[in-house]
Amino acid sequence: MNGSSDAPTNGDEQTQLLTPAEVAQMFHVDPKTVTRWAQAGKLSYMRTLGGHRRYHRHEVIELLKESSGDA
Template sequence: MYDVIAEAVDAHSARVSDVARAGERVGDPTVPQDLITPREVAALFCVNPKTVTRWAVAGRLTAYRTLGGHRRFSRAQIEQLLSVQAAC
């Protein structure tokens, strides 16, 4: 099952533009408003939160940073990945 999730994440990351997200912070107008934590993402994919962090560092998931430096993820992107996973 992990391979299916990883393939879905890889396929999505290939479609995501290479725009650097490091400068974008939660609260900027360009950042989605509906964000979730790595723990919530991990629960949806049934993986460890560290795995979600590794996916973000590898560029497989788009992560936004809070002012405190914590990662947050777009709920819409995660739901899209989950629908791709369910279709497999």
């Protein structure tokens, strides 16, 4: 059993949080690009107690669906 985890492991997409690196991997971009998207308001985020950004998985998936429809 893994005692340390940044995101809930209950599988609920509504509450699962992703790191900037995980979001970047999904979009095939640099994590700094994800940070710029957040600053521009394209993605909402929350901050951990340590000040790191975390993104809601369901919002990331919606943005991914929207961006894949643009092509």
